[in-house]
Amino acid sequence: MMDALFFYLFATLVLGGAILTVTRRNAVHSAISLIVSLIGVAGLYLLQQAEFLFAVQIVLYVGGIMVLFLFVIMLVNLDQAAKQRRFNRQWWIALLCVTAVGVEIAYFVRKGASAFSMARPPVAAVANAGGNTEQIADVLFRQYLLPFEIASVLLLVAVVGSVVMAKKRI
Amino acid sequence: MSGPPLAWYLILSAVLFALGVAGFLFRKSIITIFMSIELMLNAVNLSFVAFSYQLKQVNGHVFAFFVMVVAAAEAAVGLAIIVTVFKNRETLNVDEVDSMKY
Amino acid sequence: MNFFLLSVLKAAVVAFVLLTTLAYLQWVERKVIAHIQVRMGPYRVGPHGLLQPLADVIKLITKEELIPPHVNKFMYLLAPFLAVTMALVSISVIPFGTEIHVFGTPTWMQLTDLNVGLLFILAVSSMGVYGIALGGWASNNKYSLLGGLRSSAQMISYELPLSIAIASPLLLVNTLSLREIVQAQTGSIIHWNILRWPAPQIVSFLVFLIAGFAETNRVPFDLPEAENELVAGFHTEYSSMKFAAFFMAEYANMVTVSCMTAILFLGGWQPLFSPAWGSNFVPTLIFTAGGLIAIYHGLNPARKLDRITLPVTGVVFLLVGALFLVPAAQNALIPLFWFAAKVGAVLFLYIWVRGTLPRFRYDQLMRFAWKVLFPVALANLLVTGLVVALW
Numbered sequence: 001m002m003d004a005l006f007f008y009l010f011a012t013l014v015l016g017g018a019i020l021t022v023t024r025r026n027a028v029h030s031a032i033s034l035i036v037s038l039i040g041v042a043g044l045y046l047l048q049q050a051e052f053l054f055a056v057q058i059v060l061y062v063g064g065i066m067v068l069f070l071f072v073i074m075l076v077n078l079d080q081a082a083k084q085r086r087f088n089r090q091w092w093i094a095l096l097c098v099t100a101v102g103v104e105i106a107y108f109v110r111k112g113a114s115a116f117s118m119a120r121p122p123v124a125a126v127a128n129a130g131g132n133t134e135q136i137a138d139v140l141f142r143q144y145l146l147p148f149e150i151a152s153v154l155l156l157v158a159v160v161g162s163v164v165m166a167k168k169r170i
Numbered sequence: 171m172s173g174p175p176l177a178w179y180l181i182l183s184a185v186l187f188a189l190g191v192a193g194f195l196f197r198k199s200i201i202t203i204f205m206s207i208e209l210m211l212n213a214v215n216l217s218f219v220a221f222s223y224q225l226k227q228v229n230g231h232v233f234a235f236f237v238m239v240v241a242a243a244e245a246a247v248g249l250a251i252i253v254t255v256f257k258n259r260e261t262l263n264v265d266e267v268d269s270m271k272y
Numbered sequence: 273m274n275f276f277l278l279s280v281l282k283a284a285v286v287a288f289v290l291l292t293t294l295a296y297l298q299w300v301e302r303k304v305i306a307h308i309q310v311r312m313g314p315y316r317v318g319p320h321g322l323l324q325p326l327a328d329v330i331k332l333i334t335k336e337e338l339i340p341p342h343v344n345k346f347m348y349l350l351a352p353f354l355a356v357t358m359a360l361v362s363i364s365v366i367p368f369g370t371e372i373h374v375f376g377t378p379t380w381m382q383l384t385d386l387n388v389g390l391l392f393i394l395a396v397s398s399m400g401v402y403g404i405a406l407g408g409w410a411s412n413n414k415y416s417l418l419g420g421l422r423s424s425a426q427m428i429s430y431e432l433p434l435s436i437a438i439a440s441p442l443l444l445v446n447t448l449s450l451r452e453i454v455q456a457q458t459g460s461i462i463h464w465n466i467l468r469w470p471a472p473q474i475v476s477f478l479v480f481l482i483a484g485f486a487e488t489n490r491v492p493f494d495l496p497e498a499e500n501e502l503v504a505g506f507h508t509e510y511s512s513m514k515f516a517a518f519f520m521a522e523y524a525n526m527v528t529v530s531c532m533t534a535i536l537f538l539g540g541w542q543p544l545f546s547p548a549w550g551s552n553f554v555p556t557l558i559f560t561a562g563g564l565i566a567i568y569h570g571l572n573p574a575r576k577l578d579r580i581t582l583p584v585t586g587v588v589f590l591l592v593g594a595l596f597l598v599p600a601a602q603n604a605l606i607p608l609f610w611f612a613a614k615v616g617a618v619l620f621l622y623i624w625v626r627g628t629l630p631r632f633r634y635d636q637l638m639r640f641a642w643k644v645l646f647p648v649a650l651a652n653l654l655v656t657g658l659v660v661a662l663w
Binding site for chain 2: 004011014031044049056060061068069072091093095098101106135140143157158
Binding site: 055 | 402
């Protein structure tokens with residue numbers, strides 16, 4: 001009962017934020033709506049006992065990436081852009097694509113319904129021996145060590161790339 | 171205490187993804203397009219975590235974690251590109267950024 | 273007593289104590305800075321200006337609510353409350369002391385203990401930047417915008433060394449729950465993380481402290497509100513309670529960072545040396561000494577009023593000292609005393625630095641974060657990890 005209530009609350013945050021992100025004219029307003037949406041997603045993580053991902057979502061997305069977004073929006077003055085048309089010219093193609101994607105996802109969810117007990121709530125909690133963070137650390141550093149290292153190299157490349165791009169002369 | 175069923179999360183995730191696609195295709199400003207990509211990534215993460223909760227293991231969490239790392243890298247590079255584009259052409263409208271060499 | 277009622281009671285007590293501390297922290301700061309600069313500081317309202325915070329609160333509440341016409345109204349009103357909320361929320365996972373009994377029910381001197389408590393604090397404090405950045409943007413004023421931009425760049429940059437500095441003591445204690453972090457440091461000063469064998473965290477302590485100064489926008493890193501270049505920075509356009517909210521957020525952040533320093537590096541509520549050597553008598557000794565000095569000065573008064581006020585203060589101090597000897601109260605008060613002493617020491621350091629150091633230039637600030645603090649923190653983490661793994 002409580003869980004369903006919280007689910008609806010966070011789902012409202014997520015969807016409301018997402019809709020506003022897509023429709024607001026002002027880029028700062030869009031960014032704020034996206035932050036609300038991301039916080040809603042973090043709440044849903046917490047609801048599913050993913051405490052570590054909850055913290056990472058807030059620290060990384062809300063506290064890091066979105067601050068960068070806001071920073072860039074404030075840096076590039078978009079006053080004149082705000083007065084232009086919001087949507088581009090091929091809106092009907094876009095609408096077609098969105099409908100296609102929606103139908104496709106709905107179809108596959110329906111098709112795969114038998115593989116999972118979709119309608120029944122999951123019975124027991126994730127085995128919480130030692131907490132979610134420790135479990136993730138175990139899996140991450142044992143099973144997924146190579147992807148982890150590759151991800152760190154990717155981050156390094158991203159750092160170097162963005163510095164090269166943003167700097168006038170090196 | 172048992173949470174809401176898996177289908178709820180998947181439907182939410184699907185709607186969120188469709189919204190992201192809509193934003194990506196409809197909007198003109200590069201920054202908003204970027205934000206729509208973040209929305210899509212979050213939709214995927216949400217379904218990862220939902221499946222992970224259903225299957226009682228944390229591999230899905232690890233995947234979501236990797237997605238976030240990639241999103242961070244993408245945001246850093248992407249925003250650097252945006253700043254450079256704006257410096258060179260004074261516009262962030264995708265329709266106007268249509269030539270490779272300026 | 274049921275859980276719900278107890279939680280409400282604890283929340284009320286913590287909120288009351290925290291808000292009073294915030295108000296009086298400002299008084300302490302003004303006094304200490306004044307004495308550093310050989311001035312008197314606030315002196316007119318109440319004895320030694322003790323009622324000054326109260327007067328300030330009344331002034332700020334009764335001031336006219338001014339909303340400039342050119343601002344983005346919604347964001348402008350949202351920003352200060354976002355800032356103060358984010359600053360106050362993190363206090364909810366900070367443990368102040370050990371387990372106590374309230375009307376026979378055992379409970380911890382902590383609002384709630386999360387098993388990801390530390391990550392929670394990091395998460396909440398990383399959201400604190402929005403209050404400042406949005407406030408600066410919504411004010412629609414170039415000085416405010418520059419202040420907001422500076423603060424977001426500064427806080428993102430300094431969050432990295434801060435987080436890495438936190439990670440190295442975590443390698444020693446193996447937990448993210450703040451309560452367990454303190455419990456892992458049981459014993460005298462050599463068991464605290466700052467001096468703990470085999471990997472003393474002095475370097476990481478210093479990095480954390482410096483990055484904490486930058487995160488709270490305090491001198492020498494108060495670039496976002498540098499008054500000689502940016503008028504008042506991000507809060508140029510704010511007045512009355514909205515200004516007070518930003519002000520409170522800054523002080524609440526200071527308190528949080530000080531609490532974190534005490535918990536992570538200075539052993540939280542653990543005493544300086546073991547109770548077997550009589551550390552339980554330290555608070556009594558300190559308060560008795562303070563009381564005796566006050567009574568002595570009261571007997572040889574410099575002014576007429578001192579003949580009454582100083583002995584009264586002395587007797588109050590003696591009573592508080594005696595309270596620390598009551599066995600029933602000892603269990604709760606002594607951990608609280610040590611925790612408050614450590615937090616107070618760090619807060620004093622904050623004020624001391626403000627009275628001593630000049631402000632950084634902006635490029636110096638960024639260079640310092642990325643070229644000094646970040647590599648040092650990373651190297652420290654590497655060495656700590658190696659030592660912990662090989663030991």
